[in-house]
Amino acid sequence: MAEPMKIRATLKGDVADVRILMLHPMETGQRKDAKGEIVPVHFIKNVVVMHNGKIVLDAQWSQAISRNPFLGIHVKGAKAGDKISVKWTDNKGETRTDETTVAAPS
Amino acid sequence: MLKLRGGIAAIFISVLFNNAFAADSLAVGREMLAEDNPGDLWVQRGERLFHEKRGPKKASFEACDFGLGPGKLEGAFAELPRYFPDTDRVQDLESRLVTCMMTLQGFTYQEAVKNHFGNLDHMSDMEALATFVASRSNGAKMNVRLSHQKEYDVFKAGEYIFHRRSGPLDFACATCHTENGKRIRLQDLPNMTDPAQIRAVVAGWPAYLGTKSTVLTMQNRLYECVWQMRLPDLGYLSDMSIALTTYLNHQGNGALIHVPGVRR
Numbered sequence: 001m002a003e004p005m006k007i008r009a010t011l012k013g014d015v016a017d018v019r020i021l022m023l024h025p026m027e028t029g030q031r032k033d034a035k036g037e038i039v040p041v042h043f044i045k046n047v048v049v050m051h052n053g054k055i056v057l058d059a060q061w062s063q064a065i066s067r068n069p070f071l072g073i074h075v076k077g078a079k080a081g082d083k084i085s086v087k088w089t090d091n092k093g094e095t096r097t098d099e100t101t102v103a104a105p106s
Numbered sequence: 107m108l109k110l111r112g113g114i115a116a117i118f119i120s121v122l123f124n125n126a127f128a129a130d131s132l133a134v135g136r137e138m139l140a141e142d143n144p145g146d147l148w149v150q151r152g153e154r155l156f157h158e159k160r161g162p163k164k165a166s167f168e169a170c171d172f173g174l175g176p177g178k179l180e181g182a183f184a185e186l187p188r189y190f191p192d193t194d195r196v197q198d199l200e201s202r203l204v205t206c207m208m209t210l211q212g213f214t215y216q217e218a219v220k221n222h223f224g225n226l227d228h229m230s231d232m233e234a235l236a237t238f239v240a241s242r243s244n245g246a247k248m249n250v251r252l253s254h255q256k257e258y259d260v261f262k263a264g265e266y267i268f269h270r271r272s273g274p275l276d277f278a279c280a281t282c283h284t285e286n287g288k289r290i291r292l293q294d295l296p297n298m299t300d301p302a303q304i305r306a307v308v309a310g311w312p313a314y315l316g317t318k319s320t321v322l323t324m325q326n327r328l329y330e331c332v333w334q335m336r337l338p339d340l341g342y343l344s345d346m347s348i349a350l351t352t353y354l355n356h357q358g359n360g361a362l363i364h365v366p367g368v369r370r
Contacts, residue, residue, distance in 0.1 A: 067319040068144040
């Protein structure tokens with residue numbers, strides 16, 4: 001079902017303020033559904049953020065991260081028009097990659 | 107002497123700042139949430155569903171009339187609920203979406219209202235669609251007109267229900283929502299007789315709820331209200347729900363629409 005992420009990247013000086021919203025159930029494996037059965041664990045285990053093809057963040061996540069996670073990072077040395085791409089992989093092997101360009105400060 | 111004066115000034119400034127901070131600390135958190143509102147993901151998803159060809163007739167919502175003409179979305183939500191001649195009813199956003207799912211896309215009523223409320227186990231298409239359509243009216247002012255007799259009747263019904271005490275707790279909406287400074291536990295309750303407070307309410311629904319990790323529509327919110335009042339379950343798209351929505355939106359006329367809102 002992997003839905004698109006929402007990524008914003010705006011330049012502040014030579015630092016890009018990158019804000020990423022992801023849509024993911026992030027099941028802890030401890031919640032029970034309406035029938036009383038345990039909902040299997042389902043979480044994003046790896047997030048990679050790339051700046052013009054170069055990895056700037058490679059994060060290992062666990063089920064402790066909230067549902068529909070928000071991630072904010074600052075990327076140094078960015079210029080307007082640079083490409084920021086984000087890829088997540090979850091424990092079921094599903095992935096989603098989205099890309100945005102760094103916007104000039106408004 | 108100079109030193110003393112400086113000290114007094116410093117204390118004075120720090121008091122000023124402390125007060126400002128205490129009052130604004132909630133607002134700061136709300137602002138942070140609103141800046142990166144997960145509800146925006148529902149708008150994205152709703153936009154995709156809106157243009158997708160769905161149902162037995164393989165049609166999108168692009169020809170759906172929300173009151174301003176087929177496919178016209180900008181500002182349409184600001185005038186809902188309104189009277190629609192084709193169905194001869196006053197309809198809110200969600201009942202209009204259901205009408206289009208039946209007439210344009212060929213779904214049955216049961217299929218159209220299936221999974222109308224999302225929860226932790228499944229997401230609701232209806233909530234995404236409603237959020238998307240409502241968000242197209244962002245920047246417009248709420249302007250519910252009661253120009254048709256049926257609109258006026260529905261508004262009066264809503265006003266009556268708002269003030270009518272009922273149920274095992276002998277409760278009305280007005281019991282909690284007509285005075286300033288009321289709280290339920292730690293939650294401030296809006297006084298819906300105050301134009302500024304009711305506008306803040308109607309401007310931001312559908313809204314993303316942090317505690318539920320999902321977007322709630324006005325229908326869903328009213329269902330929760332009625333459940334909290336220990337009344338029988340509020341029927342989805344029922345006359346009562348539309349009457350209350352009409353009353354509230356009309357009371358909130360002039361509100362600057364900013365959807366999705368974000369709530370705790």
